[in-house]
Amino acid sequence: MPRIVVDVMPKPEILDPQGKAIVGALPRLGFTEFSGVRQGKRFELTVDGEITEAVMAKAREAAETLLSNPVIEDVVNVELVND
């Protein structure tokens, strides 16, 4: 089903305690390959009807105003996914 995927990540300069906790846990579980982890959010928005450019523009607006906190987070991706 077509849907809009919005990806939000903590800004690089913002401390990410969840990511830090995962980095600490990885080697204890045998994963020594990874030097850093950041945890963000992924949203999937569904739409009844066609996803037009106007709908994508509204999704970008919602991403910046409701789905992310622009003080501490960046919207890194807003894309249409068909599968």
Next chain:
Amino acid sequence: MPRIVVDVMPKPEILDPQGKAIVGALPRLGFTEFSGVRQGKRFELTVDGEITEAVMAKAREAAETLLSNPVIEDVVNVELVND
């Protein structure tokens, strides 16, 4: 910087209270285009050195065992991103 992106979403049959809250908030903020929202997680893993197929295999293993809870979540994507 090259990094590995892991996307995790709640399984379709699992209630997603955060997504439900967002669906309720959207029309109050003037966004009437969206019929559903699911909220998941996005992880960005960094690696010192080259990201080989062996490292990607470890990332997929970490995604299934540490980054997601397989009872309630699906790993929907593990990919190498260069930018």
